[in-house]
Amino acid sequence: MEAQQELEWNESQKIGISVDLESVAKQQLRFLAAVDRNRHLYEGPALQRAIYRYNACWLPLLAKYSESRIFEGPLVVPLDCEWVWHCHRLNPVRYKSDCEQLYGRILDNFDVVSTVQGICGRQTEEIWNKMYPDEPYNADLINVSSEDISERTVGLAKYTKYDLVSAAKRQSPFFYQVSRPHMNSDVFIKEAVARYKGFLYLIKRNKEKGIKRFCVPTYDIDLIWHSHQLYPVSYCKDLNEALGKVLEHDDMDSDRTKGKKLDVGFSGTTKQWEETFGTRYWKAGAMYRGNAPSPVTSNPSFSMICEKVLSSKEHSQEIQLQERKVVEVLLELVGVKNLPEGHKGSLFVVFSKSQPDVFFDAKRKLSIFSESGEKQVASFQCEPTGELHFELMSHSSSNLSIRSSKTMGSASFSMQDYLDPISKLSIKKWLELVPKSGTMSLEPILLQVAISFTLPAPAPYMLEMTQSRSFSKNSCFFNFPVRHQHSKSWTHVTDETGTRIISLQLRDLKKGKDTWIPGKEVIGLMKSGETRTLAEFVGNGWSVMDNLWFFHLPNKCRDDGHLFEVTGTKMAAWVSLAAHKIVEDEYMKKVKIFPGRKLEYEPRYCGKQGNEMDFLTAVEFSKEDPYGKAVALLDLGSGFVKAKEKWMVLPGIILGFIASNILKKEGYEGIIAKSKDLKTDSIPEKVNIPHEESQKTDMTHSTITNGVELSSDVTGVDARIAEETKLSSGGCGGGCGSGCGGGYGRMTKSSGCGGCGAGGCGAGCGNIIKSGGCGGCGASGCGAGCGNIIKSGGCGGCGAGGCGGGCGNIIKSGGCGGCGAGGCGAMLDINCGVNNEVQVEKTNHVNEAVAA
Structure with missing residues (x-):
């Protein structure tokens, strides 16, 4: 950062904010999560009823309470009313005019608390019931009719004309963009507050210079901007003092196509930010993630009470897994100087990890902005260890081949210096290159790099299952013969390093020395050489890990399309005993197995394209995630198991093994059929592919790339559906x-x-x-x-x-x-049914924008 740029940054930080934005941002994230668990508030009759309650009950109550405290203690706003109020306040100019027109003043949130703060709302409910005896404080918003709402609304005297239905629709996708763990960290939010002040400073400078620019925030800035607007009186006061006006929050434009308003605005904001402050505007973990993945169900399990089920001590010792951390990285090569006099040729940089890890283990190529005039930003994941290694390459022709290029020098950047402990999440610095022997220069060549990280997060567990011998086609999984059919086939499970952690085998269930009974069991061969029974077939399903889990086979129709269901029951008792409490049902865990890749494992979010017939997704349903959270991906075609959390690793392996054997019969491979045998009539479709591993993000006038065969104008890929x-x-x-x-x-x-x-x-x-x-x-x-x-x-x-x-x-x-008669068909042998790579993009990735 040059002296003038540093001065500009320091001036931006003097902008006064009268709200504790860090704490408000964290509270906002908790509130948005609570609304997302009640998605009926996003649209339809429930939203319309909430809007009615907001206008007919909440705003009059708030006006009365703000005029004279009608009771001691804070006013607790019902969740549905708070959601509508939230959306209304995010248009601060319209909210101000509506309040002044209907109530003569801005209705602020002084001494008002959210239901997610856990403060008792008994006093609020009592006042509410006195004022609105026919409208309960906690209303049933599930069973609502549109006709009833229309009749109630007709006679209402004070009713805002602002289109709150459209406002809620625009705001409902916001939570997905900011619902990542690092968003809630102190370091990330503190930097976001500073960047928000920088954002306001750019708008101030534009106003002073008479420049009209549609400024577009990144999502970390937008989170803080929203937090500020949730305090309408403070927001108006602060913005009038800083800018001389109340800054409008324009969220009505969502078209990110190249050349459109958002694209041009983001490009201009990026350029102005970097020229003014000398730092990068993009930020790891703050860019547009793409549309939210499709839900697996529209009917959440509100009645289910689930908590995490941890493996027992006995089973946790059966497999030893190395716990890893992972960070997301954005990298740009900004400039180079002190090149040898008379140097000719094209320059680029090859970067890699000095200690390759399971997420980043190859060399990538990237251009230098000052040399190429084209902004390219590499996006990748890696472990927060070791060093990033840079090699400056020179080539005399237009074909930038690594093999035929000359190395001019190299340098390294230590990730641990910044991430252990965490100092800051964005760095721009000059690296001195160590020249290669034979390369002469009066001064050392310097390479300027800009790097942004997310905070280290637990990495998913990647395991691979391989068979030592194929299963016989003649072995039927459900028609259990009495005779012994002992199979010698073992399925070996290895971790990312290729180390075997366990081997599995399907056997006929043995009883006594020479006696066999109809049944199956899964045997695990431990690293110690000991064998253990990991699962047994018991009538209508599989008992897994000494009854800690039960794997239900299909026996009824499923409206949500899942194939199998897994519940943890006996484990609940173990957890309760460990805690010296006898509360069994409250610790039940439910996981459903869906065909194909679901939620964040959707193909457009997963960089590796494959046959959907090969995949199963394990989705956990709980009180915190009533619509489901993907916890594991089972790739039955290649034998990979990807588990997000440690508690799911061993169950995931066992369930993947059982499911593969259930579905792999009579030449049947994958979930539906051998992909190589299928002939498909497919329809090409353009889609964007943003993902944790393979991100196609549309960044204005810049390119996110893996450094291999770069393209400066990639806005999508062909998807075959x-x-x-x-x-x-x-x-x-x-x-x-x-x-x-x-x-x-x-x-x-x-x-x-x-x-x-x-x-x-x-x-x-x-x-x-x-x-x-x-x-x-x-x-x-x-x-x-x-x-x-x-x-x-x-x-x-x-x-x-x-x-x-x-x-x-x-x-x-x-x-x-x-x-002929509704219901499900039969399931088992009966005659009649009865009922790391990184990709290229352009930057306009933000949802919200401001015209200034």
């Missing part, structure tokens, strides 16, 4: 007949119909594996649901003159599943 899959089918798939054939066609070797309609509606998925019947077809009726899934000779979800709702058969069924 398979909408309908057909193979060896003798029937119809999806949308044939004289009615409606919705859903998916059949996928493998089906001689019947999948998703076809003859005079009716055939919705659902159709058949999937070797089905001789119909799946999701309708003949003068409605055949909804999923068809057969594995080796079914009957019908699944078909309707003949009636409605055949539900799922078809799933495993080896010779009869009908869910046909």
